[in-house]
Amino acid sequence: MSKYNIYKNISPNIFRGYDIRAIYGQDLNEDIAYTIGLSFGSYIQEKGYDKCLVGHDNRKSSDPLADALIEGITSTGVNVVYLGLCTTPMYYYAQKYLKIDPGIMITASHNPKEYNGFKVAFDDFGNACGQMIQDFRVYTEEGNFKSGKGSIETYDIKQNYLDGIKASIKLGNRKIKVVLDTANGTASIIAKEVYNMFPNIELIPLNIESDPDFPNHHPDPSVEANNQMLKDKVLAEKADLGVGIDGDGDRVGIIDENGKMIFIDFYAIIIWRDIMKEVENKKALFDVKCTKSLADEVVKLGGTPVCYRTGNSYMKAKMREGDFAFGSELSGHVFFRNHNWDNIDDGLYAGLRLIEILSKTDKSVSQLLDGVVRYYASPEIIIKSTDEEKFNVIDGIKKYCIEKGYKINDIDGVRAEFNNGWALVRASNTGPNITARFEGVTPEDEKAIEEEFMALIK
Numbered sequence: 001m002s003k004y005n006i007y008k009n010i011s012p013n014i015f016r017g018y019d020i021r022a023i024y025g026q027d028l029n030e031d032i033a034y035t036i037g038l039s040f041g042s043y044i045q046e047k048g049y050d051k052c053l054v055g056h057d058n059r060k061s062s063d064p065l066a067d068a069l070i071e072g073i074t075s076t077g078v079n080v081v082y083l084g085l086c087t088t089p090m091y092y093y094a095q096k097y098l099k100i101d102p103g104i105m106i107t108a109s110h111n112p113k114e115y116n117g118f119k120v121a122f123d124d125f126g127n128a129c130g131q132m133i134q135d136f137r138v139y140t141e142e143g144n145f146k147s148g149k150g151s152i153e154t155y156d157i158k159q160n161y162l163d164g165i166k167a168s169i170k171l172g173n174r175k176i177k178v179v180l181d182t183a184n185g186t187a188s189i190i191a192k193e194v195y196n197m198f199p200n201i202e203l204i205p206l207n208i209e210s211d212p213d214f215p216n217h218h219p220d221p222s223v224e225a226n227n228q229m230l231k232d233k234v235l236a237e238k239a240d241l242g243v244g245i246d247g248d249g250d251r252v253g254i255i256d257e258n259g260k261m262i263f264i265d266f267y268a269i270i271i272w273r274d275i276m277k278e279v280e281n282k283k284a285l286f287d288v289k290c291t292k293s294l295a296d297e298v299v300k301l302g303g304t305p306v307c308y309r310t311g312n313s314y315m316k317a318k319m320r321e322g323d324f325a326f327g328s329e330l331s332g333h334v335f336f337r338n339h340n341w342d343n344i345d346d347g348l349y350a351g352l353r354l355i356e357i358l359s360k361t362d363k364s365v366s367q368l369l370d371g372v373v374r375y376y377a378s379p380e381i382i383i384k385s386t387d388e389e390k391f392n393v394i395d396g397i398k399k400y401c402i403e404k405g406y407k408i409n410d411i412d413g414v415r416a417e418f419n420n421g422w423a424l425v426r427a428s429n430t431g432p433n434i435t436a437r438f439e440g441v442t443p444e445d446e447k448a449i450e451e452e453f454m455a456l457i458k
Helices: 030-046 062-074 088-097 131-142 158-168 191-195 224-237 264-275 292-300 312-322 347-359 389-404 443-457
Strands: 020-023 051-056 079-085 103-106 115-121 152-154 176-181 201-206 241-245 252-255 283-287 304-308 326-328 334-336 381-384 407-409 414-418 421-427 433-440
Touching: 030 051, 030 062, 030 115, 030 131, 051 062, 051 088, 062 079, 062 103, 062 115, 079 088, 088 103, 088 158, 088 347, 158 191, 158 347, 176 191, 176 224, 176 347, 191 201, 191 347, 201 224, 224 241, 224 252, 241 347, 252 264, 252 347, 264 283, 264 292, 264 326, 264 334, 264 347, 283 292, 283 312, 292 304, 304 312, 312 326, 312 334, 334 347, 389 407, 389 414, 389 421, 389 433, 389 443, 421 443, 433 443
Parallel strands: 051 079, 051 103, 079 152, 176 201, 176 241, 283 304, 283 326
Antiparallel strands: 020 115, 103 115, 241 252, 326 334, 381 433, 407 414, 414 421, 421 433
């Protein structure tokens, strides 16, 4: 007899665009985790699987949720390989290394400490997204769960993961001083070991003790305000760069030697300048939030820009389908499929790839961007909404753009393209928000475009 109960009325709003996520103690608890475990174990058996992976981040609620989830899964007859505390990239590495496709990573990524959730993979697609998650929601609500007695096997993926990174990174002769800020998130458990494998790295750790309260700053390095400590430390230490990591370790933020933030679309320019000549497929994948500077530079390098929808799950699948060598999201997810690193978005690894480039040149991070055509872009703007209302707003903006005769890309929200810039308005897939970004050839262009579309949103 289980100490957990099947939960009959799980909020449909926790089944989001890329994962299952909610505030622990409100729309997520152990009974819900147990029920999702029952559903997941039953669901993957119908796809022909009898084994899965489970790992979890360093949040306080992750251990009890893991216990309940695993009991639910094994109660259906599915065997669990339990990774325990690990980063999301370590979990992804285990999927590939152990050749186990289905799994659940318990994490709320970069969300505040009170959140938790599940990144779910049902098969070899990778993390489920969109309609796949909604189909699973319906299956869970129907409650036709299987019964059985599965086993639990623990596996420590750490050394395999470290060996994989070491084999993929080849530093040059230049010694690089780097400040590494893990924001007290899950990457804190392994960050020093990763960077200390390379003697040419002089590591200056910052907020590198694991603490699920995230006491120093919010664990999202894509937001400039969260990187102030990192900027200050880079300047104080006269470091070559700063690397910031998010709560579960799969996203990166970069600070240059001048304490300036290098947004990921510009990080991508540095990577493409380094790899374009060596890769066969010269199509560059990036999400709809990225600057036109990236597309311009890809063309200049002899490549073809491919603008796609935002989202780890969507991007990772597109990387495979299109056989892309590299892909990037403004949020800090970057995907490499060369150097024996297979499509795992990993903040620590992404930082190492930039360090690798620096170690083979006498240029600074800022100098690696010399000659880039720059535009005037807003930061990503987040507007509070409701999960019901946000899609209506996007529909209204799309209708407005069509009536105005604007050229639009609607693969993810609405991106309206103009001769003097662009506007992007989309519904967030991770929370009750609308996100927007604007760019212009001049500051005046950006301001005019932003004012037009923000008025529509409000």
